[in-house]
Amino acid sequence: MTDKFLYVYSYSCEEAKHLDQLALWRDSRRENISCKNAIEEAIRRDFNGMHLSASCAESIIAEHGFKRVNWVLANSVQQKEWDGRFSHDNKLWAKRTYIPLDMDSFTGNSRNLDFVVDSHPAVLDGFINQYRRTYQALGLFDYTQCESDSGEIDYEGRVLVLSTDSLKESCWSQQDQLWLATGGFGCRPTGSGRAVYATCLGDGEETRWNRHDFIGVLKENHLPDWAKEKRMELQGQSSEDAPHIGGMKME
Structure with a gap:
């Protein structure tokens, strides 16, 4: 059975060049950015100023898959590790996903910043909690x-x-x-x-x-x-x- 979600490429651009897998890297990066944008839009749609709709994370998981959403959320927290509005538990969770540093040699900037979710950190923290509960409900071993x-x-x-x-x-x-x-x-x-x-x-x-x-x-x-x-x-x-x-x- 084939997977309906695009493969999450877990290497940097430089590593992709070395492995002759630049097309895989480009496709995955494009999907990372699309997922990031979708999360921001879903939060704008489902946050009423006080509460986040209980189905907000599920809608993004259905569109982009658990692996992609995990990758984007973990990257977002790692890039904002200093922000105290993310819970300690979610910071520890994010660190369990290794995301390689992906530097642009021309600009000197990190490409990882391209798929950082820019929603309010406290609301995004709640979205992460939703994602984690949905994943845990699958009953998978860890x-x-x-x-x-x-x-x-x-x-x-x-x-x-x-x-x-x-x-x-x-x-x-x-x-x-x-x-x-x-x-x-x-x-x-x-x-x-x-x-x-x-x-x-x-x-x-x-x-x-x-x-x-x-x-x-x-x-x-x-x-x-x-x-x-x-x-x-x-x-x-x-x-x-x-x-x-x-x-x-x-x-």
Whole structure:
């Protein structure tokens, strides 16, 4: 299934030139500016001087997608990090998105300023809160549900959480995020390679990823029952085969 939203290009203009991807950079930059303008227009439309319409952020997400809106909002807060009208929590949230410095060699100005939302910071902070609540309502896994030492864990045989950055938005679901690692040099934290071979717990697809495509190892207490059953099936173990202790089935 193809993604209806334009790819968010995450490198600078200079990097794009080096990679021969300038067209991708230009298209993404144009879309960043379009998204920025759409957010400003939506806030003008939906802010009555006291409150922001509850559906304001959703209307922009439907038009530009979660990834693009995240990129533009995170950039806006990063460029105005000094502004105390943005909440501390939203500043920390914005910092989790790495946006490379993109300097114009002719003017000496940062191209990142081209897609900074210029709405009133206090109102924009409320818009960001709306965006984050809408994203959280999707129920996707993130780093908070993963083992804190995932970077030091051997992935083989573990259930991994695939980053949403590696998935098309049309595939954003828990079923598409959970993968059972089956091998590859990238499973080892100090391995010489990056490849992680894994099977999707949602549909059984087998493919190769790189270690950095995963957020980490999902904590056992966050593993849904359907995923536990699929893991046992893939590992050649049925629920009836699980050992019992004191009449209780151990998984």
